[in-house]
Structure formats: structure tokens, C-alpha cells
């Protein structure tokens with residue numbers, strides 16, 4: 502049995518957490534009516550990191566405020582957190598600071614956090630600039646990229662970067678240079694500006 506890594510998806514209701522997970526798990530996009538997650542749900546997927554299999558147990562949380570007390574209880578069991586906002590919603594971006602303080606309060610001190618600006622495919626409705634995401638991420642010292650649960654852009658990369666970071670941490674020798682998740686992401690990610698989306 503491969504070791505299990507617990508990853509949690511966080512962010513406002515409607516930013517695309519469930520779609521992000523479904524895209525990663527099944528390679529499909531849930532379009533149509535938006536059904537808000539109730540409480541919390543999880544799915545498993547085994548990924549291979551440098552020839553080692555790692556089981557990701559991914560917890561999809563409800564973004565709605567009324568479920569907050571349910572989801573808080575799960576924070577401390579997570580080794581990694583993917584924090585999403587929607588590039589077409591200024592409010593979801595402005596709420597990232599509040600999410601980061603909740604994380605600070607409830608999660609493990611050494612949890613791996615990644616900030617994701619989702620729905621990068623809908624460029625016509627963009628209200629949050631890529632630079633704004635980058636600046637906020639830099640302020641908090643977390644890696645950042647824009648993603649699309651619809652096209653799949655950077656979805657797998659987000660999970661693989663987390664798995665790689667955790668694996669490197671586990672095997673790291675004190676005298677070795679640390680794995681740089683930022684550099685890894687920069688070298689792998691696809692920038693939304695480079696591509697036309699259908």
C-alpha cells in the first residue's frame with residue numbers, strides 16, 4: 502500500500518473546488534447547474550512521484566460559511582492545502598486573507614499551501630489580474646498558479662507539485678539543498694496568457 506497524503510481543497514463557495522477534484526480524478530468537467538458541496542467529501546487517487554507511488558486522499562470542503570465548523574475539524578489532518586479563488590470573482594480573491602488566517606489557526610504548522618487562481622479559461626470575465634495573485638502569494642510565501650478545472654490547465658501539476666514537495670521533505674537529508682517547489686512549478690506550469698481557450 503502506498504503511503505497516504507491528505508490534501509484539502511479550500512476556498513469560497515463556487516470557486517470550483519469540486520470541479521477541480523473531478524477534473525483531476527476523472528479528467529472530466531462538471532458543467533451545468535452548480536451543486537454546492539454539503540459538508541465534506543473525499544476521493545483517492547494514486548500518483549507516481551519520481552517512480553514512487555503516493556496515495557492522495559483529497560478532501561473537498563464546502564465553501565459556504567455555514568459548514569465552516571464542520572470543515573475546521575479536518576484541517577489538522579491535512580498535510581497539504583490547495584486554496585482556490587476564482588479569477589472572475591474579486592470577492593473570492595479578497596477572502597483569501599481570511600482563509601489564510603483560518604489555516605493559520607486550525608492547520609498544522611508545517612502544512613504545504615498552494616494558492617490557485619481558478620477559471621483561467623474565462624478570460625473575458627477576468628477581474629483578478631495574474632500579478633495580483635502572484636503578489637499575494639509572494640506576501641505569504643506560498644507557490645501560486647492559475648488553473649482551469651474546465652480545460653484541465655495546471656490541475657495535475659498542482660497535485661503533483663504538492664506530492665513532490667511532501668516526498669522531498671520526507672527523504673531530505675539535512676546537508677542537501679532543499680527541493681524548491683516554486684522553481685518546480687515555474688518550470689512546469691502553463692501560463693494562461695500563452696494559450697487561447699475554447
Ligand SMILES: Nc1nc2c(ncn2[C@@H]2O[C@H](COP(=O)(O)OP(=O)(O)OP(=O)(O)O)[C@@H](O)[C@H]2O)c(=O)[nH]1
Nearest residue numbers: 514515516517518519520537538564620649650651
Ligand atoms: N469556466 C469555468 N467554470 C468553472 C471552473 N471550475 C468550476 N466552474 C464552474 O463553477 C461552478 C462552481 O463549481 P464547484 O466546483 O461546484 O464549486 P465549489 O468551489 O466546489 O463550491 P462549494 O461546493 O459550494 O464550495 C460550477 O458551475 C462549475 O461548472 C473552471 O475552471 N472554469
